[in-house]
Amino acid sequence: AFVNYVESIYVGYKFYETADDEGAIDYEATVQYPFGYGLSYTTFEQEMGDVTYADGTVSFDVTVTNTGDTAGKDVVEVYYNPPYTNGGIEKASANLVAFEKTELLEPGASETVSISFDDDDMASYDDQDAKAWVLEAGDYQVSINADSHTVLDEKTVTVDEDIVYNTEDNTHDGDAVPATNAFDADRGDVTYLSRADHFANREEALAAPTNYTLSDEYKAQFRNESNYDPAETNDDADEMPTTGAKGDVRLADLTGKEYDDPLWDELLDQLTFDEMDNLIANGGFGTQAIESIGKIQLTDVDGPASLNNNFTQVGSIGFPSSTSVACTWNKDLAKRFGEGIGDMAHDMHVAGWYAPAMNIHRNAFAGRTFEYFSEDGVLSAAMASQQVTGAESKGVYAFMKHFALNDQETNRLSMLCTWSTEQAIREIYLKPFEASVKDGGTGAVMSSFNYIGIEWAGSHSGLLNTVLRDEWGFRGMVLTDYFGGYGYMQADRAIRGGTDVMLATTDITNHITDKSATSMQAMRTATHNILYTAANSWLYADGEPAVEVPIWKTITYVVWGVTAVLFVGLEILAIKRFMDRKKATKA
Structure with a gap:
């Protein structure tokens, strides 16, 4: 199966607002409720102060006054409209860049809300020429809005010259290394919507697909269980790592230590093939014990609006859905959500939470849209990262999911090839995941069922290694979505592409079968990642935990x-x- 993200970056309101500015649609007849629209029992007035742009930071104050007769809260929504060159880098004319919610304001009361964001938050990803993030020179209209369409006030921020984020000392949003194209092959043979000439290619780009066959080039590269051979990616230069060495290092000795601390090598040297294989293969709703190093069995449970143990049938109280949380535009509330999950995890003796789910509302009718936050990457990023922060503050590792482009349920187990532009992937679909790593400090990731292009997301090295680990600096474990095989899930393939542990509850293709040096090195890395997350969970906060006998x-x-x-x-x-x-x- 396949799905073409033909709209590129023009997802949700970004299309409607831009198409309106280009004269391509009748906005009033098309849009009933703009993104960010909301009702209140009172009325507010917002006044935008002078904007300062210095040292790469845009900042200003907004004075919010309750002009009604009932106490209430308001949201300051900040958007930018970037300079656009016809036929140049694709850009939407309305982009949420920041937001803040006021405290409860009594009638007549005012609050000054401080807004601040980095100029690179307005950068675009140029996947065609620079193959990097670019902040083009020109005038950027920064506005405070009642919603994506209704501008309350605006100021101009001028960028004097192009800024390209492609050097070690000038990366985008704090990337550890400069971001460059990692998804070229995943663009496919697809015509994508372009703003050029007032969306001149709209009819062609948005038409139903007529080609239902992979090209011969893609067919030759496509892999599933029928034709995947680990030997294809073996490297003769790889050296066999040490296994089964005598030693007395315990997992608790690594709690709080850096990922690359030399003591990790001593610990990993002590492990046998069977110990690593059992840890990697049997990660369904928890990670396995390794008695030789004091690794206890840890329990991970499902989410995202609660904690549910599918085996014991024990569950926590349920919180509102993610969409409901996002509708509050309240970052503090999202953090308290995560803290509540963390507290209940302690009560249930749970280490990991399969959540938050942060895919995009690309389609309002997708089967699990209620589990996700928004159609907008920035709003989703803020809510998701705050929930992660809350859970992680309690020592509970959150599995941000489903990584990535898992924005529909239809055909999700049918080797669903998802085609998109790199610009859309980075600007829209990866944004909440990026924030959950950089701002939330997430300790775990759940990948997705779908393919990205012709590579399963669970073995997509560009996604899991280049972007997640190299660019964003993630340290921790990557888990598959439920490991049912489905004709393409294989542990050998997964660990070579950046996945560490299989969410498996039965023995199928979840065990490592190849014992080459390349495979053993991948096993060692996967084991390191799993143990790093485990060692930094709340259960290891006070040293090596006692092995408790389960109540059952x-x-x-x-x-x-x-x-x-x-x-x-x-x-x-x-x-x-x-x-x-x-x-x-x-x-």
Whole structure:
């Protein structure tokens, strides 16, 4: 199966606002409720102060006044409209860049809200020429809006010259290394919507697909269970790592240490192939114990609006859906959501939370849209990263999911090839994940079922290694979505592409079969990533945790004990009655 993200960066309101500015649609007849629209029991007035642009930061104050007769809160929504060159880098004319929510304001009361954001938040990703993030020179209209369409006030920020974020000392948004194209092959043979000449190619780009066959070039590269061979990616230069070495390093010794601390190598040297394979292969709703290093079994449970243990049937209270949380535009509330999840995880003896889910509302009718925050990457990023921050503050590692481009449920298990431009991938679909790593400090990732181009997301090295780890600096484990095989999921393939652990509950293709040096190095890296997340969970905060007997085992032992006592008692009673009858017969 396949899906073409033909709209490119023009997702949701970004299309409607831009198309209106280009005269391509009748806005009033098309849009009933703009993005960011909301009602209140009172009325507000917002006044935008002078804008300062210095040292790469745009900042200003907004005075919000409650002009009604009922107490209430308001949201300051900040958008920018960048300079656009016809036929140049694709740009929407309305882009949410920042927002803040006021405290509760009584009638007549005012609050000064401070807004600040980096100029590179207004940069565009040029996937055709610079192959990097670019902030083009020109005038940027920065506005405060009632919604994406209704401008309350605006100021001009002028960028004097092009800024290209492509050097080690000038990366975009704090990237560890400069971002450059990682998804060229995933563009496919697709015509994408362009703003050029007032969306002149709109009819062609948005038409139903007519080609349902992969090109011969893509067919030759496509891999699934029927034709994947680990040997294709073996490197003869790889050296076999040490396994099974004698040592006394315990996992608790690594708690709080850097990912590249030399002690990790000593710990990893002690592990055997079987120990690593068991840890990697059997990661369904928790990670396995490794007795030799003091790694206890950890429990991870489903989300995103609660904690649900699918085996014990124990669950926490449920919170509102992610869409509801995003509708509040309240970052503090999102953080408290995550903190509440963290507290309940402690009550349930849970280490990891399969959430938050942060895919994009590309289609309002997608099967799990209610689990996701918004059609907008910035709003989604703020809500998701705050939930992650809240959970991580309690030592609970959050699995941001589904990484990435898993924006529909239809055909999700049918090797769904998702085609998109690199610009759209980076500007829209990856933004909440990026913020969850950089701002939220997430300790875990759940990848997705779909293919990106012709590579399964769970083995897409460009996504999981180049972007996630190299650019964003993520350290921790990547988990598959439910590991049902489905004709393409294979552990050998996964660990070579950047996945570490299989969300498997049965033995299928989740075990490592190749024992080459390349495979063993990938196993070692995957094991390192899993153990790094585990060592920094709340269960290791006070040293090596005691191995607790699960309650179900305790109950089982009690039942066995009571049964044994009853059995012995009945045996004694039966023998006594037999002896009494024997004596009576002799008498």
